[in-house]
Amino acid sequence: xxxxxxxxxxxxxxxxxxxxxxxxxxxxxxxxxxxxxxxxxxxxxxxxxxxxxxxxxxxxxxxxxxxxxxxxxxxxxxxxxxxxxxxxxxxxxxxxxxxxxxxxxxxxxxxx
Amino acid sequence: xxxxxxxxxxxxxxxxxxxxxxxxxxxxxxxxxxxxxxxxxxxxxxxxxxxxxxxxxxxxxxxxxxxxxxxxxxxxxxxxxxxxxxxxxxxxxxxxxxxxxxxxxxxxxxxxxxxxx
Numbered sequence: 001x002x003x004x005x006x007x008x009x010x011x012x013x014x015x016x017x018x019x020x021x022x023x024x025x026x027x028x029x030x031x032x033x034x035x036x037x038x039x040x041x042x043x044x045x046x047x048x049x050x051x052x053x054x055x056x057x058x059x060x061x062x063x064x065x066x067x068x069x070x071x072x073x074x075x076x077x078x079x080x081x082x083x084x085x086x087x088x089x090x091x092x093x094x095x096x097x098x099x100x101x102x103x104x105x106x107x108x109x110x111x112x
Numbered sequence: 113x114x115x116x117x118x119x120x121x122x123x124x125x126x127x128x129x130x131x132x133x134x135x136x137x138x139x140x141x142x143x144x145x146x147x148x149x150x151x152x153x154x155x156x157x158x159x160x161x162x163x164x165x166x167x168x169x170x171x172x173x174x175x176x177x178x179x180x181x182x183x184x185x186x187x188x189x190x191x192x193x194x195x196x197x198x199x200x201x202x203x204x205x206x207x208x209x210x211x212x213x214x215x216x217x218x219x220x221x222x223x224x225x226x227x228x229x
Contacts, residue, residue, distance in 0.1 A: 031214055032214070033214070033215045033217075035217070037220075042222075043202060043222065043223050043225070044220070044222050044223070045155075045204065045206075045220035045223075046220075047113075047217060047218075047219065050215075050217055052215060091154060091155070095215075095216075095217075095218070096214060097214055097216070098143050098145065098160065098208055098216050098218070099157065099160075100145075100155075100157065100206075100218055101157075102154040102155045102156075103154060104153075104154050105154050
């Protein structure tokens, strides 16, 4: 079974600054995917970024990028130029053949 | 990505009753998933619903409590039976993008917020 740990229950950042959210996971599988989802106050789960475990290159999606360290089983999310709309709960998730295992979430607040 | 809708968006129910939640997708999908998000908590997978076969339940969830139907490739229902206040949660359905495969990405519906009194 997989476990996903997000050790930062809450984070805050000033608008336009950069913030990094941490995530570690544990698995015995060699092929898998990792995801970051955000859940704003509307409660809609929104995919932020996706990383294939077999790719060494870190995924990037506009202002969002990841630092994937497979050996360390670490998958952090960096948000650059933070915007007020980035305020949300962020979940790290481990995925394999449709099964997602989520971390506990990090509440990110962006201050003006 | 697929457009997913859920009904109802929210409901308040009395203990001992049952509620059926509907999930509709605008395109045909192989797998549909049901999650529970208890207040202030993360998402937990309840079951996976594949059209034409019985749903597969995760540990801690049973069919008698959470019966699921999957009559076609665009629709599924989750029933929360004999509800208690502990069932108060957000229930979300999700679907995979494309074929069921290792790297399938899941997209989520807007959720159903349930309060049991």
